[in-house]
Amino acid sequence: MRFVFKTSYDADIRLFKHRAQAVWYFLLLLLVLATPLYFVAIGDAYLLGEITGVLILAIAGMGLMLLTGHTGLPSLGHATFMALGCYLNINLLGAGIPWIIAFPLSGLIAGLLGTIIALPVLRLHGVYLALATLAMSILTSDFVVMAEPWTGGIAGAAVPDINIFGMEVNRYSTPYKFYYLVLFVAILLVWFYRNLLRTPTGRSFTAIRDSEISARAMGINLTRTKATSFFLSATAAGLAGALFGHSAGYVTNETFDLVMSITLLLMIVIGGLGFIHGAFFGAIVVGIIPVAIANGRSFLASTFDININIPGLESALFALILVGFILFEPMGLYGRWLKIRTYFELFPFYRKDMFKRQKSYLKTDRVQ
Amino acid sequence: MSLLEIENVTLRFGGLVAVDNVSLRVEEGEVFALVGPNGAGKSTVFNLISRFYDPAEGRITFDGHDLLGHTADQVPSFGIARTFQNIELFEQATVLQNLLVGRHRHRRTGVLSNIVFSPKAHSEERRHREAVEQVIDFLNLQHYRDKMIGGLPYGVRKVVELGRALASEPKLLLLDEPASGLSVEETQDMAFWIEDIQTQMGISVMMVEHDMGLVSAVSNRVMALSDGKELATGTAAEVQSHPAVIEAYLGTGEISKTGTSRA
Numbered sequence A: 001m002r003f004v005f006k007t008s009y010d011a012d013i014r015l016f017k018h019r020a021q022a023v024w025y026f027l028l029l030l031l032v033l034a035t036p037l038y039f040v041a042i043g044d045a046y047l048l049g050e051i052t053g054v055l056i057l058a059i060a061g062m063g064l065m066l067l068t069g070h071t072g073l074p075s076l077g078h079a080t081f082m083a084l085g086c087y088l089n090i091n092l093l094g095a096g097i098p099w100i101i102a103f104p105l106s107g108l109i110a111g112l113l114g115t116i117i118a119l120p121v122l123r124l125h126g127v128y129l130a131l132a133t134l135a136m137s138i139l140t141s142d143f144v145v146m147a148e149p150w151t152g153g154i155a156g157a158a159v160p161d162i163n164i165f166g167m168e169v170n171r172y173s174t175p176y177k178f179y180y181l182v183l184f185v186a187i188l189l190v191w192f193y194r195n196l197l198r199t200p201t202g203r204s205f206t207a208i209r210d211s212e213i214s215a216r217a218m219g220i221n222l223t224r225t226k227a228t229s230f231f232l233s234a235t236a237a238g239l240a241g242a243l244f245g246h247s248a249g250y251v252t253n254e255t256f257d258l259v260m261s262i263t264l265l266l267m268i269v270i271g272g273l274g275f276i277h278g279a280f281f282g283a284i285v286v287g288i289i290p291v292a293i294a295n296g297r298s299f300l301a302s303t304f305d306i307n308i309n310i311p312g313l314e315s316a317l318f319a320l321i322l323v324g325f326i327l328f329e330p331m332g333l334y335g336r337w338l339k340i341r342t343y344f345e346l347f348p349f350y351r352k353d354m355f356k357r358q359k360s361y362l363k364t365d366r367v368q
Numbered sequence B: 001m002s003l004l005e006i007e008n009v010t011l012r013f014g015g016l017v018a019v020d021n022v023s024l025r026v027e028e029g030e031v032f033a034l035v036g037p038n039g040a041g042k043s044t045v046f047n048l049i050s051r052f053y054d055p056a057e058g059r060i061t062f063d064g065h066d067l068l069g070h071t072a073d074q075v076p077s078f079g080i081a082r083t084f085q086n087i088e089l090f091e092q093a094t095v096l097q098n099l100l101v102g103r104h105r106h107r108r109t110g111v112l113s114n115i116v117f118s119p120k121a122h123s124e125e126r127r128h129r130e131a132v133e134q135v136i137d138f139l140n141l142q143h144y145r146d147k148m149i150g151g152l153p154y155g156v157r158k159v160v161e162l163g164r165a166l167a168s169e170p171k172l173l174l175l176d177e178p179a180s181g182l183s184v185e186e187t188q189d190m191a192f193w194i195e196d197i198q199t200q201m202g203i204s205v206m207m208v209e210h211d212m213g214l215v216s217a218v219s220n221r222v223m224a225l226s227d228g229k230e231l232a233t234g235t236a237a238e239v240q241s242h243p244a245v246i247e248a249y250l251g252t253g254e255i256s257k258t259g260t261s262r263a
């Protein structure tokens, strides 16, 4: 067990609670920085591309986590913001704007457009908000077709390469550079996210999530704060969409479909709602499942001569995993990790019900 | 001019007149108690001041500001903080984080400076934490500082909610049944705190409370309400012996000098 003695007010403003924690994150940073070395050694960067894809998913996941996990607003439409970011990026690059400007700009405009779209539905709660964003997601493909001059419609659009001050970055020809670029964006966004959570803005988000009525009684403007959260969330999704485009190389009206929106939501629930870690854990699971299924399939085929070709197997497995998490591990993978860590920190004093939440007391006669 | 002035305020829920032409004044520096049987309209008066409800008629002014011209989230900026009858804390956050939300009206930095954690945001955070630590010391919450609200006992939650309101450094504190559900010792602590809040911090207090022992101990003036109407206003002793008040409580067995009974 570790006691943290507070010697100044900075102690709990700091990014890391204690030195050991800082050391662990430093080691993690070294690991992700060194990962490409392994792929250089084996001379095959295919898996590195998959890892980059996981990072891109995690960036979109962080966006959704901020909105759903920290502000309590569910969205089934985040693929739409990814689409916005992706197509804006393509068009800005096409207009000759350098990537270093086009990329952040496409995120910001996606955030702005997302907020404008969301404003009318921000008053809705829970399942109604989910339905409104779901409708948006369903319409996305049609809009992409309608906006053919900018999106290429059904035929699709090629995504131009990244060029940073003359340095070409392409997923296939320079996979290592692309990995480091995505990693940089991901780390930057984690830092922004952490800063938000330790300052008034982030606290007003979580306040709204936990009790709208007392958030108002503390002076928090619901509409403005929700809109801010939506803007930041859609911006992150837009950036992820732009990177996704670079990773895919080619996008059509079916790229950012409803399944992607749902996958993002599943991802953060599986990872652990309300934790930044959750976005990453969730992205890893979502990234691993297709690979695991493919490997499992070929293993069964080659060893036992069993051929499984069930269409929709992946979606079914996803659904099963999600139901399992909601039933047995509502705090997600990150929650499981917290429990394991506490078990070792307190060994041998861990109690089984340590993480049990006490039943909450009466809720105020809801003021409408 | 009084700190809070409520004039001829009426609020109806459909056919029910929850607050019926009520007028009251809370003076600067006083503890003003609102008593009355269940359903008298006490919490509704608080919700009117908080601007959760729009009155059908009447005026509410605080410190010279017309509250009815402002929204619920603007009310704290004038210096009004409150607690709720059934505790409304941020469950998935620690005690410290809850108290920090109480500081919301004092924030001086925007989203951008928060995101990059600018030096200004940093020094602002430090100031908020200093203020919050003082509240933690005052209410003896050191032990619970980093605990999640979700796992705290009822009595501690009540204190945290008081702390969150105090953290906003209000001029007027609205306490809706601060002692309900508390043990005798906890109620005594609450009484001491309310006295200190009045005398040492100079904060005016308006509270709704059924425990007449607590009401008599801490309040300067008391108003009794029943069915939304004012029955009597005066000192605790005057109100308790007022015939209309005794009649309103007749049979409910609620009003008593020890005040331990509570529906």
Ligand SMILES: Nc1ncnc2c1ncn2[C@@H]1O[C@H](COP(=O)(O)OP(=O)(O)OP(=O)(O)O)[C@@H](O)[C@H]1O
Pocket (backbone or CB within 6 Å): A365, A366, A367, A368, B013, B016, B018, B036, B037, B038, B039, B040, B041, B042, B043, B044, B045, B085
């Ligand atoms: N949102 C609402 N909609 C309809 N009726 C309401 C609403 N809120 C309160 N009431 C009614 O208004 C009346 C006054 O309620 P209020 O909560 O103010 O009583 P109170 O004096 O605080 O009582 P208690 O001591 O039980 O807390 C009650 O009859 C209650 O049922």
Ligand SMILES: [Mg+2]
Pocket (backbone or CB within 6 Å): B042, B043, B044, B085, B208
């Ligand atoms: Mg009440």
